[in-house]
Amino acid sequence: MGMHTVAVVGAGKIGEVLLSGLVKAGWPVDRLIATARRPERADELRSRYGVRVLENAEAVASADVVAIAVKPQDAGALMAELGPLMSSDKLLVSLCAGLPTSFFAKYLRDEVPVVRVMTNTPALVDEAMTAISAGAHATAAHLSLAEEMFKPLGRTIRLPESQQDAVTALSGSGPAYFYFLVEAMTDAGILLGLPRQVAHDLIVQTAIGSAVMLRDSGEHPVKLREAVTSPAGTTISAIRELENHGVRAALLAALEAARDRARELAAQNT
Known part of the structure; x- marks a missing residue:
């Protein structure tokens, strides 16, 4: 833990839950980055967690794990901006409900590993059920890293990505x-x-x-x-x-x- 720098892009409700869990689990604060659309939200995150809040491009450049936590309908515009900045030595973790890893892959020029995550709102009380699936180029080591990130929020399980829509219906909702x-x-x-x-x-x-x-x-x-x-x-x-x-x-x-x-x-x- 702590060797990786994690950027949470779009630190809304779910993104903040991830940030909070990492902080509580002892992840070094200097290795946590967030992005936020509104300046007042950025100030709130800095004050609450002591993390750096940067612009999207700077956050991606500074991190080796990029967690995308925006609404699915906003993911396309975001990835058009960030896709060219991602390289194969970074891991992209998607928290965007419903979006397959292939959606992100089409914005990525290199063989960037992608992991898809579906968690649920009991993460707010550290009792989440989080399902983790490997996308293209993601290895067992990438899945282990994703598990390490989400374990503070509750339980984790590895599943084939083909089962993620069922996970959304069963535990996500x-x-x-x-x-x-x-x-x-x-x-x-x-x-x-x-x-x-x-x-x-x-x-x-x-x-x-x-x-x-x-x-x-x-x-x-x-x-x-x-x-x-x-x-x-x-x-x-x-x-x-x-x-x-x-x-x-x-x-x-x-x-x-x-x-x-x-x-x-x-x-x-x-």
């Missing part, structure tokens, strides 16, 4: 599904006569405990569910209603729709 479920269960708690805050607290802690059990027990979710489901009891009555209303099928359809939308967005920007 995944937190929203859980928030939606908590919202619906909170409303149900109110319907059943509980105060909103009580219902919220009950559901959130139940979600945390259930997630930890799934993670730490190694048991299949069906087995854990069956342990709560007594014959002719309350839980099986509720599950019957979920099945009657097609909740399982709705989830499958929802994730397929998210994956298809990821593909559409990629096609629009490539």
